[in-house]
Amino acid sequence: QVQLAESGGGLVQAGGSLRLSCAASGSRFIANVMGWYRQAPGKQREFVAHMPAGGRWSYADSVKGRFTISRDNAKNTVYLQMNSLKPEDTAVYYCNVRHGPSEYWGQGTQVTVSS
Numbered sequence: 001q002v003q004l005a006e007s008g009g010g011l012v013q014a015g016g017s018l019r020l021s022c023a024a025s026g027s028r029f030i031a032n033v034m035g036w037y038r039q040a041p042g043k044q045r046e047f048v049a050h051m052p053a054g055g056r057w058s059y060a061d062s063v064k065g066r067f068t069i070s071r072d073n074a075k076n077t078v079y080l081q082m083n084s085l086k087p088e089d090t091a092v093y094y095c096n097v098r099h100g101p102s103e104y105w106g107q108g109t110q111v112t113v114s115s
Contacts, residue, residue, distance in 0.1 A: 001026050002024055002025070002026045002097065002102075002104045003024070003025050003026050004022055004023070004024055004025075004095045004097060004104055004105065004106035004107075005022065005023045005025065005106070006020065006021065006022045006093070006094075006095050006106040006107065006108065006109040007020070007021050007022075007109065008020040008021050008080075008109060009093060009109030009110045009111045010110075010111070010112070011112045011113075011114065012085055012111075012112070012113055012114070013113070013114050014085060014086055014087055014113055014114065014115050015084060015085065016085050016113070017081070017082060017083045017084075017085065018082045018085065018111060019079060019080070019081050019082070020036065020079065020080040020082070020093055020095075020109060020111075021077060021078075021079050022034070022036075022077065022078045022079075022095030022097075022106055023075065023076065023077045024076040024077070024097050024104070025076070029099055030053050030073045030076065031053065031076065031097045031098065031099045032052060032053055032098055032099050032100065033050050033051070033052045033053070033096075033097070033098040033099075034050065034051055034053075034071050034078035034095070034096070034097050034098075035047070035048070035049055035050025035051060035069065035078065035095075035096045035097075036048040036049050036050070036069065036078070036080050036093055036094065036095060036096065037093070037094045037096055038089075038091035038092065038093045038094065038111075039091055039092050039094070039108075040088075040090060040091040041091075043091075045094065046060065047060050048060050048063055048067065048080070048093070049063065049067055049069040049080065050069065050096070051069045051070070051071050051078065053071075053073060057069050062088075063082075063089075066082065066083050066084045066085075067080060067081065067082050067083070068080070068081040068083075069081075078095065078097075080093070082111070085111075085113045086113060087113045087114065087115045088113075089111060089113050090111060090112050090113050091111060092108040092109065092110050092111075093108065093109050093110075093111050094106050094107075094108045
């Protein structure tokens with residue numbers, strides 16, 4: 001059973017930075033795709049960024065130029081460096097891992113950006 005452990009959320013002022021981490025345990029594979037989604041209060045969960053193993057990353061337009069996704073395949077860990085944070089980035093951020101037909105979600109970590 002694959003488990004995802006997220007960390008790094010918190011409260012930050014607008015313009016600040018946070019770094020999220022998500023480590024996948026219980027797997028014997030390198031995940032095809034590792035990424036992040038977020039869900040703000042009253043809104044649907046939305047794509048933030050993802051990175052295929054050995055492939056190019058992809059970002060939502062709203063975070064391009066501010067967020068950077070990276071992964072360490074040896075540790076089966078994905079990171080999200082978030083810079084120039086805005087109040088509209090406030091949300092619960094979820095780690096997402098896909099491998100073949102299987103998909104896994106983390107429990108989420110709260111990111112709150114104050115104005």
